[in-house]
Amino acid sequence: MTTTSQWGADIRRVGVDPVGREALRALIDGDIGVLVLRGLLPAAAFERHRERAATLYEHAATTYYANGKLTTIGPYLAKHLDDPDRYFAEAERMNALCAQVGFTVADEVRAAFERVLGLRVDLAEEPGGRRYAGACVRIHPDGVANPMHNDLIARDAAGTGLTVAGLAYQLSCVICLQECQGGGESKIYAKTWEPADERFKIPGGLGYDHGVVAGVPALEFAPQAHDVYVLNPRHYHEILEVSGDDRLTVGFFFGGDDALEHAVAWG
Numbered sequence: 687m688t689t690t691s692q693w694g695a696d697i698r699r700v701g702v703d704p705v706g707r708e709a710l711r712a713l714i715d716g717d718i719g720v721l722v723l724r725g726l727l728p729a730a731a732f733e734r735h736r737e738r739a740a741t742l743y744e745h746a747a748t749t750y751y752a753n754g755k756l757t758t759i760g761p762y763l764a765k766h767l768d769d770p771d772r773y774f775a776e777a778e779r780m781n782a783l784c785a786q787v788g789f790t791v792a793d794e795v796r797a798a799f800e801r802v803l804g805l806r807v808d809l810a811e812e813p814g815g816r817r818y819a820g821a822c823v824r825i826h827p828d829g830v831a832n833p834m835h836n837d838l839i840a841r842d843a844a845g846t847g848l849t850v851a852g853l854a855y856q857l858s859c860v861i862c863l864q865e866c867q868g869g870g871e872s873k874i875y876a877k878t879w880e881p882a883d884e885r886f887k888i889p890g891g892l893g894y895d896h897g898v899v900a901g902v903p904a905l906e907f908a909p910q911a912h913d914v915y916v917l918n919p920r921h922y923h924e925i926l927e928v929s930g931d932d933r934l935t936v937g938f939f940f941g942g943d944d945a946l947e948h949a950v951a952w953g
């Protein structure tokens with residue numbers, strides 16, 4: 687699907703501009719490219735969590751792909767779909783580590799979603815009680831870009847039996863703790879993934895050849911520290927090359943049913 691109407695960033699100042707569930711609906715429907723929530727948490731909270739994230743750097747791990755690399759603290763589910771046990775073990779370690787140092791920024795953002803958007807977001811859990819990771823810290827240092835890709839757990843986890851594979855929609859929340867001096871924009875295309883696009887997939891790599899979005903409008907959004915933004919990751923997106931300080935963000939996905947009253951989150 688290609689959408690073009692008003693393809694841009696919808697920036698709301700929490701407490702000043704009206705904002706509610708309909709903004710999430712607009713993302714799901716492809717009417718807007720990114721929803722930016724400014725002032726969702728007090729500035730002091732972002733600063734506190736940036737300092738706490740710095741204490742977690744020793745736990746960062748880098749995964750190399752044919753066309754890029756991802757440095758994260760905490761697991762991300764898409765990497766472990768062939769070994770969910772390992773994902774849940776790492777998720778447990780990450781959740782314990784975050785609790786230990788009070789790195790609760792993702793929980794605070796989820797609580798704010800309920801107040802501001804009317805959407806309750808709980809950490810996803812399997813019927814046996816295994817909990818998903820609540821947050822994934824993403825570190826993009828100077829010179830690093832993130833190849834164009836899309837995220838769709840209903841596709842990637844199909845057949846695994848994981849509960850998140852059955853959600854009606856998936857959105858991605860990104861919390862910016864530290865901006866970079868140049869570059870680092872999120873570039874989000876007005877096109878969602880469809881099965882025929884698989885011919886553009888980069889073998890052994892992360893994501894897709896740009897041919898899949900040829901001629902498609904795209905927006906570029908440069909996150910600033912303290913921004914919380916939400917995008918529909920079924921839309922092709924990439925992060926342009928960073929320069930200067932690390933681009934430091936915390937991400938989680940969330941999804942649920944069409945009523946948009948309750949969702950579950952995972953990293």
Ligand SMILES: O=C(O)CCC(=O)C(=O)O
Nearest residue numbers: 837858860872919935937
């Ligand atoms: O950090 C960003 O701007 C986008 C990260 C990303 O790839 C995602 O949210 O799926």
